[in-house]
Amino acid sequence: MDIKGKHALVTGGGTGIGLAIARALAAQGVQVTITGRRLEVLEKVAGPNMFPAAMDVTDDIQVAAVIDQAVAQRGPIQICIANAGIAEGRKLHKTDTEFWRRIMATNLDGCFYTIRESLRSMLTTDWGRVIAISSIAGVRGAPGAGAYATSKHGVIGMIRSFAEDFMGEPYTFNSICPGYVDTPIVTRNTDAIAQRAGISEEEARQMMVKMNRHKRLIAPEEVAAAALWLCHPVSESSNGQEIQIAGGQV
Numbered sequence: 058m059d060i061k062g063k064h065a066l067v068t069g070g071g072t073g074i075g076l077a078i079a080r081a082l083a084a085q086g087v088q089v090t091i092t093g094r095r096l097e098v099l100e101k102v103a104g105p106n107m108f109p110a111a112m113d114v115t116d117d118i119q120v121a122a123v124i125d126q127a128v129a130q131r132g133p134i135q136i137c138i139a140n141a142g143i144a145e146g147r148k149l150h151k152t153d154t155e156f157w158r159r160i161m162a163t164n165l166d167g168c169f170y171t172i173r174e175s176l177r178s179m180l181t182t183d184w185g186r187v188i189a190i191s192s193i194a195g196v197r198g199a200p201g202a203g204a205y206a207t208s209k210h211g212v213i214g215m216i217r218s219f220a221e222d223f224m225g226e227p228y229t230f231n232s233i234c235p236g237y238v239d240t241p242i243v244t245r246n247t248d249a250i251a252q253r254a255g256i257s258e259e260e261a262r263q264m265m266v267k268m269n270r271h272k273r274l275i276a277p278e279e280v281a282a283a284a285l286w287l288c289h290p291v292s293e294s295s296n297g298q299e300i301q302i303a304g305g306q307v
Contacts, residue, residue: 114167270305
């Protein structure tokens with residue numbers, strides 16, 4: 058069995074990791090619904106087998122409506138990639154309630170809404186893959202990023218629990234935990250760190266590079282390759298796992 062012709066949903070599919078995964082799936086003949094808040098960004102990058110849809114993962118009503126429409130157009134979702142997220146850091150004493158809730162609403166609530174609504178059609182089929190993009194911060198924590206790390210720890214716990222819910226059934230649930238990936242998020246964080254610490258952008262970038270054990274940024278395609286493997290039939294015994302892509306042991 059291959060994945061050609063199956064329907065995948067990739068949230069945050071307009072840039073970075075999400076776009077790399079969407080393109081990798083589309084290249085295998087998968088019909089990929091890519092979502093994000095900005096339709097113009099999605100439309101600009103959409104290639105063959107890629108179908109853009111504006112969707113804010115923090116809005117459960119909108120998530121349900123957009124996914125229902127995608128299912129009506131392209132069939133049940135059998136590959137769900139819950140990738141949408143925001144990466145911003147603040148130290149504990151500077152973390153106000155609004156900031157905390159904004160991180161949780163996107164990274165944790167949005168992941169839950171995406172998986173829940175995708176599963177409604179997936180369970181009408183005899184095969185499915187759910188992959189959530191967590192972070193190496195969800196495994197080890199991160200200085201100055203308590204809210205972000207907490208949200209990503211939550212994603213891992215959620216995936217582990219969902220895997221237990223459907224153990225022995227033809228659906229798997231796994232998370233991928235990348236280190237610092239060469240995406241627009243790193244570019245934005247470079248600017249923020251440089252301003253906050255009073256250092257150059259290159260010095261700020263090197264701070265993130267050094268957080269990866271192999272001392273380089275990870276290519277989005279490396280994460281996409283792991284996601285593609287998790288979608289392959291030979292990966293069916295990998296369930297409830299968190300795949301670390303961080304250049305070495307934590």
